[in-house]
Amino acid sequence: SCFLALGISVPDPRKREELIKLEASMRIGGHLRLSPEEQQVDAQLRKLMQEEMARTDFPPALHFFKARPLIRRSPIYSLLQKMPKGAALHVHDFAMVDVEWLVRNVTYRSHCYMCFTDNHSVRFSFSSGLPKPRLNCSAWTLLEQLRAQTVNVTDLDNGIMSKLTLWTEEDPEIVYPSQDVVWERFEQAFLATFGLVTYAPVFKDYVREGLSQFYRDNVMYVEVRALLPETYELDGSTNSKEWTVKTFQETTRQFVEEHPDFFGARVIATFHRGANVSLVTLAVQEAMKLQAEFPETMAGFDLVGREDTGSPLWLFREALSLPAAQGFNLPYFFHAGETDHEGTEVDQNMLDALLFNTSRIGHGFALLRHPLAKKLSRMNGVAIEVCPISNQVLKLVKDLRNHPAAVLMSEGHPLVISSDDPSMFGASGLSDDFYEAFVGFGGLGNNLGSLKELAMNSIRYSSLPPNLQEKCMSMWQTKWNSFVTENLQGTQAEL
Amino acid sequence: SCFLALGISVPDPRKREELIKLEASMRIGGHLRLSPEEQQVDAQLRKLMQEEMARTDFPPALHFFKARPLIRRSPIYSLLQKMPKGAALHVHDFAMVDVEWLVRNVTYRSHCYMCFTDNHSVRFSFSSGLPKPRLNCSAWTLLEQLRAQTVNVTDLDNGIMSKLTLWTEEDPEIVYPSQDVVWERFEQAFLATFGLVTYAPVFKDYVREGLSQFYRDNVMYVEVRALLPETYELDGSTNSKEWTVKTFQETTRQFVEEHPDFFGARVIATFHRGANVSLVTLAVQEAMKLQAEFPETMAGFDLVGREDTGSPLWLFREALSLPAAQGFNLPYFFHAGETDHEGTEVDQNMLDALLFNTSRIGHGFALLRHPLAKKLSRMNGVAIEVCPISNQVLKLVKDLRNHPAAVLMSEGHPLVISSDDPSMFGASGLSDDFYEAFVGFGGLGNNLGSLKELAMNSIRYSSLPPNLQEKCMSMWQTKWNSFVTENLQGTQAEL
Numbered sequence: 001s002c003f004l005a006l007g008i009s010v011p012d013p014r015k016r017e018e019l020i021k022l023e024a025s026m027r028i029g030g031h032l033r034l035s036p037e038e039q040q041v042d043a044q045l046r047k048l049m050q051e052e053m054a055r056t057d058f059p060p061a062l063h064f065f066k067a068r069p070l071i072r073r074s075p076i077y078s079l080l081q082k083m084p085k086g087a088a089l090h091v092h093d094f095a096m097v098d099v100e101w102l103v104r105n106v107t108y109r110s111h112c113y114m115c116f117t118d119n120h121s122v123r124f125s126f127s128s129g130l131p132k133p134r135l136n137c138s139a140w141t142l143l144e145q146l147r148a149q150t151v152n153v154t155d156l157d158n159g160i161m162s163k164l165t166l167w168t169e170e171d172p173e174i175v176y177p178s179q180d181v182v183w184e185r186f187e188q189a190f191l192a193t194f195g196l197v198t199y200a201p202v203f204k205d206y207v208r209e210g211l212s213q214f215y216r217d218n219v220m221y222v223e224v225r226a227l228l229p230e231t232y233e234l235d236g237s238t239n240s241k242e243w244t245v246k247t248f249q250e251t252t253r254q255f256v257e258e259h260p261d262f263f264g265a266r267v268i269a270t271f272h273r274g275a276n277v278s279l280v281t282l283a284v285q286e287a288m289k290l291q292a293e294f295p296e297t298m299a300g301f302d303l304v305g306r307e308d309t310g311s312p313l314w315l316f317r318e319a320l321s322l323p324a325a326q327g328f329n330l331p332y333f334f335h336a337g338e339t340d341h342e343g344t345e346v347d348q349n350m351l352d353a354l355l356f357n358t359s360r361i362g363h364g365f366a367l368l369r370h371p372l373a374k375k376l377s378r379m380n381g382v383a384i385e386v387c388p389i390s391n392q393v394l395k396l397v398k399d400l401r402n403h404p405a406a407v408l409m410s411e412g413h414p415l416v417i418s419s420d421d422p423s424m425f426g427a428s429g430l431s432d433d434f435y436e437a438f439v440g441f442g443g444l445g446n447n448l449g450s451l452k453e454l455a456m457n458s459i460r461y462s463s464l465p466p467n468l469q470e471k472c473m474s475m476w477q478t479k480w481n482s483f484v485t486e487n488l489q490g491t492q493a494e495l
Numbered sequence: 496s497c498f499l500a501l502g503i504s505v506p507d508p509r510k511r512e513e514l515i516k517l518e519a520s521m522r523i524g525g526h527l528r529l530s531p532e533e534q535q536v537d538a539q540l541r542k543l544m545q546e547e548m549a550r551t552d553f554p555p556a557l558h559f560f561k562a563r564p565l566i567r568r569s570p571i572y573s574l575l576q577k578m579p580k581g582a583a584l585h586v587h588d589f590a591m592v593d594v595e596w597l598v599r600n601v602t603y604r605s606h607c608y609m610c611f612t613d614n615h616s617v618r619f620s621f622s623s624g625l626p627k628p629r630l631n632c633s634a635w636t637l638l639e640q641l642r643a644q645t646v647n648v649t650d651l652d653n654g655i656m657s658k659l660t661l662w663t664e665e666d667p668e669i670v671y672p673s674q675d676v677v678w679e680r681f682e683q684a685f686l687a688t689f690g691l692v693t694y695a696p697v698f699k700d701y702v703r704e705g706l707s708q709f710y711r712d713n714v715m716y717v718e719v720r721a722l723l724p725e726t727y728e729l730d731g732s733t734n735s736k737e738w739t740v741k742t743f744q745e746t747t748r749q750f751v752e753e754h755p756d757f758f759g760a761r762v763i764a765t766f767h768r769g770a771n772v773s774l775v776t777l778a779v780q781e782a783m784k785l786q787a788e789f790p791e792t793m794a795g796f797d798l799v800g801r802e803d804t805g806s807p808l809w810l811f812r813e814a815l816s817l818p819a820a821q822g823f824n825l826p827y828f829f830h831a832g833e834t835d836h837e838g839t840e841v842d843q844n845m846l847d848a849l850l851f852n853t854s855r856i857g858h859g860f861a862l863l864r865h866p867l868a869k870k871l872s873r874m875n876g877v878a879i880e881v882c883p884i885s886n887q888v889l890k891l892v893k894d895l896r897n898h899p900a901a902v903l904m905s906e907g908h909p910l911v912i913s914s915d916d917p918s919m920f921g922a923s924g925l926s927d928d929f930y931e932a933f934v935g936f937g938g939l940g941n942n943l944g945s946l947k948e949l950a951m952n953s954i955r956y957s958s959l960p961p962n963l964q965e966k967c968m969s970m971w972q973t974k975w976n977s978f979v980t981e982n983l984q985g986t987q988a989e990l
């Protein structure tokens with residue numbers, strides 16, 4: 001009997017308190033000892049959680065597009081915004097900056113052309129003259145001229161904005177009835193963004209604005225999954241991938257100089273999993289080159305794009321074995337298990353990611369259904385990057401209380417919370433996803449310790465080498481202490 | 496490193512096949528060796544599963560009310576219907592028999608009165624004269640007379656039928672927008688059924704028809720959660736609970752005599768968890784009395800009704816400790832964890848059920864979020880009674896692939912599949928729920944072994960004493976062998 005192992009010969013109700021405590025200690029943050037100050041903030045948080053759970057319109061049960069206004073008014077959200085959340089470890093370039101900035105800032109720059117695609121999306125190009133015609137797209141129109149001829153420019157701008165994000169005020173269940181539809185719209189929005197962000201002068205500003213938005217949300221370090229595209233200039237000439245990494249590196253350094261309490265950013269080079277084996281082989285080789293050239297900025301390599309329609313990792317086994325075969329260390333950070341098709345080839349991606357020694361697993365939504373992969377991930381400290389809002393918007397789960405990470409949190413599995421593509425989902429920084437994770441994945445089971453451990457995990461499972469991790473953690477600890485003290489003063493002021 | 500424990504010093508892609516096999520062996524039925532005949536049926540099944548998973552309208556992802564026509568046309572469903580499924584261990588009296596039988600048979604009997612409640616439900620009473628007026632209900636009308644005056648009797652009968660079930664042809668998301676609404680309608684449908692089924696002559700026929708419907712669905716043994724109400728006669732006189740148990744016992748014996756390949760049925764006495772402590776105490780005492788008087792028929796005791804609005808088990812701790820304190824063995828079969836409110840008092844029901852030595856856990860939907868309770872359930876062989884369609888209709892989960900039992904199955908957790916209240920959900924016997932479990936909880940990960948183990952589990956985790964379990968299992972094995980042979984012939988005939 002398992003009760004026997006717990007020192008009880010038969011089930012014994014007198015052991016109840018002890019067992020409840022034992023179970024609570026298993027969950028994320030459950031083993032942390034909170035200081036008296038932290039306990040006071042925690043008591044306040046518990047009251048807020050009780051109010052939150054008594055709501056009939058419980059936000060984590062709703063689609064984020066409906067829940068957002070409720071979340072943003074929640075006092076728990078305000079607290080989470082102020083909280084130093086550590087690092088964002090799973091965020092994609094081109095979905096880091098809110099679309100309002102893209103439209104109000106970027107599309108208002110000179111020489112910005114737009115065309116309408118046959119499938120109701122748009123494309124952009126900055127060009128000194130008229131860009132050459134694009135397949136399946138209308139004639140190019142200079143936005144400056146279009147706006148001059150338009151009566152209601154706000155409507156026009158809102159229309160453009162809606163092409164750059166999945167966010168909608170309409171009923172998302174109706175607009176996006178299936179995974180196929182939502183992924184198609186998702187990819188179109190990426191393509192629309194592409195022409196804006198790969199314009200070299202915009203790229204610099206974009207990176208800076210991305211860091212800035214995370215910084216304002218009290219995130220101190222970011223690892224960006226980046227396609228590292230070539231950028232282009234007004235005359236149509238292009239800059240290499242090296243230019244892109246270098247620009248990312250320099251922009252980050254400057255941002256850190258101006259914001260000494262921001263720790264920095266690194267890049268995980270990504271490539272599309274829909275590509276064929278020879279292209280992926282080239283991409284791996286290119287990533288090795290960049291890794292060697294920019295060891296401080298480059299964190300490693302990943303494959304991106306919809307898993308269900310892409311090739312399984314196993315198809316790329318030779319390409320992925322190249323670095324190890326050459327004795328070269330190219331860390332992997334594979335997206336894997338972002339699927340609900342059980343037992344398919346793609347469903348083995350998590351095990352394969354582990355076999356290729358992945359440093360973390362992006363999403364791992366299907367991990368629970370793979371007890372061995374789960375065990376390997378836990379024992380080897382391969383953290384799962386959980387992106388709750390992304391999984392909900394991309395229709396893997398409806399009520400976030402049923403998200404598998406609720407289970408992973410209850411078991412103290414190594415995991416971090418991230419936001420994947422915040423601009424695509426109408427989310428901002430990490431706070432919306434932290435809200436969903438904190439309130440939705442555990443409810444009253446969570447406490448301040450859960451949040452503390454989530455933040456610490458984001459540094460512990462980052463790609464930073466030990467000495468930098470230590471430095472980052474100590475910077476975070478200082479921030480955390482201030483956060484606790486400030487909210488303690490808040491509690492006392494209310495008395 | 497966990498890889499080390501598996502005999503690999505570093506993650507090694509060459510171990511892939513071995514690891515995939517190891518993981519597959521962990522799942523339910525994964526350790527079973529299939530005979531060459533079973534393997535042939537399994538190959539056929541695998542093809543069907545591949546076709547099923549390629550559908551864009553994948554039934555387990557849809558609400559059962561929308562999925563049912565698709566399921567009923569699926570060749571997997573036909574196979575599951577023919578398959579000897581063993582026992583139904585979680586079914587409630589008053590929701591065992593399809594509502595068509597209730598309307599076409601029961602409400603057409605003489606002396607059947609009906610009234611309309613203020614909240615759009617109905618109540619029934621059989622009576623030699625006009626029943627006395629009922630609070631919050633219209634005047635009683637004799638159905639025989641009402642039908643004689645009605646032009647479209649089919650419409651009337653369909654209207655009555657709709658009051659006895661949650662099943663609807665309309666969009667269930669709109670008709671039942673929240674758990675509160677669906678539970679309210681659920682309870683009203685029970686109350687409407689109550690007056691029909693507690694009429695003594697109907698009760699006998701109802702039990703018989705219930706057994707018969709499960710028998711026709713190739714279920715050989717049933718454990719019925721029964722309120723064991725007093726029944727009434729035409730003159731308003733009532734029969735005791737003892738009469739009810741005795742009638743159940745005699746009806747079952749006769750059914751077994753007429754159907755020697757049916758194994759039988761037992762009763763788990765149930766009481767409403769919304770009641771106060773003194774009523775629950777009386778109910779426990781009454782259950783002990785019945786258990787002593789009808790040891791062959793009575794299996795034990797349970798508390799029923801919506802957990803979120805009922806009292807936590809812990810409130811009844813003294814009442815539930817009574818039998819053990821008196822050295823009396825009253826087995827428990829508690830509903831627990833049928834909730835998505837995490838960290839509440841009610842959310843501890845699973846641990847409390849285990850502390851009170853429950854024999855099985857009804858639903859355990861929240862079990863995954865309680866790693867210690869889960870461990871205790873596994874180590875002590877306390878099986879989870881999984882009722883997929885019930886959990887979906889009562890709005891705990893939308894896409895059944897996200898049901899926690901998908902994880903429990905992948906880990907080989909002790910569990911059985913049951914149908915809870917098939918008539919309320921428009922389901923029939925066990926086959927609909929077996930379809931959802933087999934296709935939804937594992938997809939291509941499942942095989943014939945999964946089904947075999949699910950069926951065997953239903954006998955292994957029944958309340959039957961060892962000698963009867965053995966007898967039941969050997970009867971089932973014979974049925975299983977025929978099933979395999981017949982479907983083997985089917986395969987060969989197709990060649």
Ligand SMILES: [Zn+2]
Pocket residue numbers: 090092335362420
């Ligand atoms: Zn991603």
Ligand SMILES: [Zn+2]
Pocket residue numbers: 585587830857915
């Ligand atoms: Zn039930």
